Amino acid sequence: MKLAIELMRSHKVNMHGPEHHFLVPAVLLTSYYNEIGDYERKEEGLRKARERAEKVPGGFCGFQGCCGAGVGTGIFFSVMTGATPYSVGEWEMANAMTSKALGSIASFGGPRCCKRTSFLAILEAAANLKAVYGVSLPVDENIRCEFNALNKECKGDACPFHNR
Numbered sequence: 001m002k003l004a005i006e007l008m009r010s011h012k013v014n015m016h017g018p019e020h021h022f023l024v025p026a027v028l029l030t031s032y033y034n035e036i037g038d039y040e041r042k043e044e045g046l047r048k049a050r051e052r053a054e055k056v057p058g059g060f061c062g063f064q065g066c067c068g069a070g071v072g073t074g075i076f077f078s079v080m081t082g083a084t085p086y087s088v089g090e091w092e093m094a095n096a097m098t099s100k101a102l103g104s105i106a107s108f109g110g111p112r113c114c115k116r117t118s119f120l121a122i123l124e125a126a127a128n129l130k131a132v133y134g135v136s137l138p139v140d141e142n143i144r145c146e147f148n149a150l151n152k153e154c155k156g157d158a159c160p161f162h163n164r
Contacts, residue, residue, distance in 0.1 A: 001140045003027050004122055008115060008147065015150045020114040021060070022053035024072030024121050025079065031137045032080060032129065045079045052078070061112055067105050069117040073125040074098030093132070100124050108160070111153040119143050119161050 004027045013019050029049055033042035052075045053068070061067040077083065077097045083090035101121040108116065126139040145161040148154045156162055 001119070001122065001143055002138075003030060004118060005143075005146070008118075014114075015147060016058075016112055016114045018053075018056060018058040018060075018068060020118050021056040021068030021072050022050050024069045024118050024125075025049040025053060025076040027122060028073070028076040028125050028129075028137070029079060031126075031139075032076075032135065035135055035137055048079050049075050061117070062110075067102060067117050067121075069114065069121040070098055070101035070105050072118075073101040073121050073128075076125055097125060097128055100128060108155070108158075111155075113151055113153065113155070113159070115145055115147045115151070116155075116159055116161060119145070 004023065007013060007023055007027065013023065026046055026049060029045045030042065033039060033045065049072075053072060056068040056071050058068075060071070074094045074097055077094040078090070081087075081090035081093060083094045085091070101124045104120045104124045105117045108120065123139060123141060126137045130136050143161045144163040145159070146163055148156075148159070148163055154162070
């Protein structure tokens with residue numbers, strides 16, 4: 001989660017925006033490849049994830065009903081497993097992951113907060129990765145959002161990451 005927060009601090013990452021659609025799979029792929037020691041596939045995996053995430057436009061959460069951070073977890077699992085539209089188990093895993101992430105995101109309701117949805121998506125993907133593949137990512141579940149003052153729509157204490 002430290003990597004996600006570090007990237008979110010960049011002036012290139014807005015409070016809300018489609019850059020989070022790539023941030024989620026980028027953080028997950030980087031952490032995954034570092035954890036398993038597969039540094040050779042990391043660069044290619046990140047390239048694929050960026051290419052796929054760029055196809056998910058801003059506002060996807062509200063206009064299409066499918067948060068890009070949640071889609072990012074599916075991108076992560078698709079790249080990680082090599083899933084294609086013709087895959088069987090890998091296809092199932094990527095779609096199931098997206099479904100779990102979207103369920104977690106939906107459970108907290110709107111309005112939008114790309115930081116909250118990214119945190120939720122990363123936590124869900126990390127838990128799923130551990131449960132299915134036995135790979136533990138270095139995820140701190142006691143996240144405190146440092147961006148709430150920048151979010152006009154912040155849910156305050158209703159957000160599990162609100163920095164009180």
